[in-house]
Amino acid sequence: MALVACPECNHQVSDSAFKCSQCGHRLRKAKRGLFGTLFKWSFILFNVLMAVWLFSSFGIMGEAMQSSQNEYEQAGAAIGSALGMGMIVTTWALGDIILGLLVLFTRPKEA
Ligand SMILES: [Zn+2]
Structure with missing residues (x-):
């Protein structure tokens, strides 16, 4: 599990997450x-x-x-x-x- 920066708020989120835990920005489609x-x-x-x-x-x-x-x-x-x-x-x-x-x-x- 790697961490990637959210394109919206730059918060570090897991690359397996569908949404940013900080701002709720959709990272990828389920x-x-x-x-x-x-x-x-x-x-x-x-x-x-x-x-x-x-x-x-x-x-x-x-x-x-x-x-x-x-x-x-x-x-x-x-x-x-x-x-x-x-x-x-x-x-x-x-x-x-x-x-x-x-x-x-x-x-x-x-x-
Ligand atoms: Zn975010």
Whole structure:
């Protein structure tokens, strides 16, 4: 463990410290662990996948509406689409909460 001078106040701090003990100046960024990185990327990937899913279901919904023979089928397609949409949004929200918490828990800790 070596001592380095803080660029802000010139106080001697350990080179393993994330912050200067004197003035609180950030010396280096805390790194995420393997799980932290993994959760962060799954969070991003999950949001991309959900956006693609939602977007593609818009297309399916439009097709179902157009191919319907009468207003009853159209109404059925609209209800089905609304339910499907609600399911996607619910899954998205739940997944975001769970993954968001995991990302938060694996957040880099500062010494
Ligand atoms: Zn300092």
